[in-house]
Amino acid sequence: MSLLVAERIGVSFGGVRAVQDLSFAVEAGEVFSIVGPNGAGKTTIFNLISRFYDVDGGRLLFDGADITRLPRHGVAERGIARTFQNTELFERETVLNNLLIGCHVYRRTGLVQDLLFLPAVRRQELAFRRTAEDVIDLLDLQHYRDQVIANLPYGIRKMVEVARALCLKPRLLLLDEPSSGLNPEETEDLAFWIEDINEELGITVIMVEHDMNLVARASDRVMALADGALLTIGAPEEVRRHPDVLRAYLGD
Ligand SMILES: Nc1ncnc2c1ncn2[C@@H]1O[C@H](COP(=O)(O)OP(=O)(O)O)[C@@H](O)[C@H]1O
Ligand SMILES: [Mg+2]
Structure with missing residues (x-):
């Protein structure tokens, strides 16, 4: 199939x-x-x-x-993730934060749980963080991890977009x-x-x-x-x- x-x-x-x-x-x-x-x-x-x-x-x-x-x-x-012809990243956020935001498409917990910050939410946040760090390692973006998108050269932004898509584990x-x-x-x-x-x-x-x-x-x-x-x-x-x-x- x-x-x-x-x-x-x-x-x-x-x-x-x-x-x-x-x-x-x-x-x-x-x-x-x-x-x-x-x-x-x-x-x-x-x-x-x-x-x-x-x-x-x-x-x-x-x-x-x-x-x-x-x-x-x-x-x-x-499990379908995409990048955009013109990158669409959060310009004022760091590389890591852009990836963490990407991960949130997968979140299973709801608003009330978020507000209470229940253990399940905390576990999920840790899992997202691990995924994001893994993808950063995979695509060799460690050097840019904490830099703000607006300060990065175009080629790196393109890779950050790919990284964000990979955080969805597509x-x-x-x-x-x-x-x-x-x-x-x-x-x-x-x-x-x-x-x-x-x-x-x-x-x-x-x-x-x-x-x-x-x-x-x-x-x-x-x-x-x-x-x-x-x-x-x-x-x-x-x-x-x-x-x-x-x-x-x-x-x-
Ligand atoms: N949202 C839209 N509104 C109006 N026209 C659109 C829209 N999206 C695409 N088009 C038109 O559809 C055609 C194909 O566009 P597109 O898929 O962007 O082409 P490509 O990516 O192959 O360069 C073009 O004529 C474009 O102007
Ligand atoms: Mg096009």
Whole structure:
């Protein structure tokens, strides 16, 4: 059974069909990349999966369960985490606090318990802290742990976003243009992180990415889109050479 299945999903904004009649399946353990020109609908797919937008039609299945109408936090609780094309972190908070805030999507205790600060809440806080510290170690962010986001270079912020997503202990991680704004060396590092996240943590990754070298290097399969519609799905080299893909990028 595929981990994520999109069945004929679509969404329009005004007259624009941002995603149309799109079907694809992502297998557990894959790194699956989505490529296409600007405005092709790549980020919109992430917004549909993570339930920031409602589909106009079609279905989304995660691990066999229909998530099409789940609320956003429901999708997160089931194990889908994302990063944003432009990082969305709390600028005035430290790296550690950003991760702890990320962890709170998983909290099981309610407001009254929080107010009383019952032992269960305290245990949970300690568990979050451990998770956050583990992720900081994993992604080599120790040096930045107590620094405020606003003072950090862009490349580090991008990694903090990945770290925050990992604090949810996702089964599926959605990365939106992780290499944008990174220099070649940082992009090289990123390729290794993606490999580690995928192979060592066993997390399935869907990545929207424009750097074709990173895509070719990191992905098992690639899906190419143009104008919200599927062009092709296949191995990175096949997709790169596909006539419809070349045409979409060259604009005929
Ligand atoms: N919330 C929105 N409101 C209006 N139009 C949107 C919205 N989100 C996306 N679009 C439109 O949908 C199309 C696809 O956008 P997007 O998914 O961001 O493209 P990509 O990530 O591939 O560059 C674009 O034409 C964009 O303007
Ligand atoms: Mg985008």
